[in-house]
Amino acid sequence: TQLLEQSPQFLSIQEGENLTVYCNSSSVFSSLQWYRQEPGEGPVLLVTVVTGGEVKKLKRLTFQFGDARKDSSLHITAAQPGDTGLYLCAGAQPGANNLFFGTGTRLTVIP
Amino acid sequence: NAGVTQTPKFRVLKTGQSMTLLCAQDMNHEYMYWYRQDPGMGLRLIHYSVGEGTTAKGEVPDGYNVSRLKKQNFLLGLESAAPSQTSVYFCASSYARRGYTFGSGTRLTVV
Numbered sequence: 397t398q399l400l401e402q403s404p405q406f407l408s409i410q411e412g413e414n415l416t417v418y419c420n421s422s423s424v425f426s427s428l429q430w431y432r433q434e435p436g437e438g439p440v441l442l443v444t445v446v447t448g449g450e451v452k453k454l455k456r457l458t459f460q461f462g463d464a465r466k467d468s469s470l471h472i473t474a475a476q477p478g479d480t481g482l483y484l485c486a487g488a489q490p491g492a493n494n495l496f497f498g499t500g501t502r503l504t505v506i507p
Numbered sequence: 508n509a510g511v512t513q514t515p516k517f518r519v520l521k522t523g524q525s526m527t528l529l530c531a532q533d534m535n536h537e538y539m540y541w542y543r544q545d546p547g548m549g550l551r552l553i554h555y556s557v558g559e560g561t562t563a564k565g566e567v568p569d570g571y572n573v574s575r576l577k578k579q580n581f582l583l584g585l586e587s588a589a590p591s592q593t594s595v596y597f598c599a600s601s602y603a604r605r606g607y608t609f610g611s612g613t614r615l616t617v618v
């Protein structure tokens with residue numbers, strides 16, 4: 397049983413379209429992070445959200461942390477081929493020394 | 508600015524052989540982690556360390572041992588490799604539980 401469920405697992409869209417990926421849990425997290433991983437490389441941190449309801453923007457990417465701190469979403473506006481990759485969410489539970497990772501959403505943006 | 512360096516990048520082992528994966532970070536991070544990444548399973552924590560001389564078990568520690576003799580290095584050992592240990596291994600480091608910096612991975616095949 398995964399602590400963090402991501403959906404969809406796979407997403408293939410045309411360049412210029414918008415998309416949203418979700419990260420859900422029944423557990424509360426003190427913070428949640430989003431990473432992007434490209435083939436043959438390790439994940440790279442995109443953002444950390446720590447406050448329930450928090451919204452952060454990174455260019456065309458918008459991240460939101462749920463009010464109850466159990467879920468998060470990543471919205472990409474006008475997707476580009478460079479956005480292609482595996483998107484991972486990761487949560488820090490209170491008192492734990494490590495992050496728990498979701499299984500990821502594999503995004504392909506077709507030119 | 509090397510960040511996190513993993514060696515080797517690729518390795519093929521025969522069942523029963525042993526090996527050590529090396530991880531070095533130059534960011535003076537206290538926390539270091541070893542994860543394995545398998546299709547459909549996401550990143551699963553093997554062992555981690557919260558400081559020099561300390562180690563702790565993660566989600567999937569069986570068949571692996573670790574050592575953190577120096578703050579900048581975290582070693583992952585396989586004493587008797589099994590085909591189930593075929594995977595991509597990632598090392599990461601962090602300052603406390605903030606964003607992780609990952610290495611580029613070691614692709615291990617056990618035949």
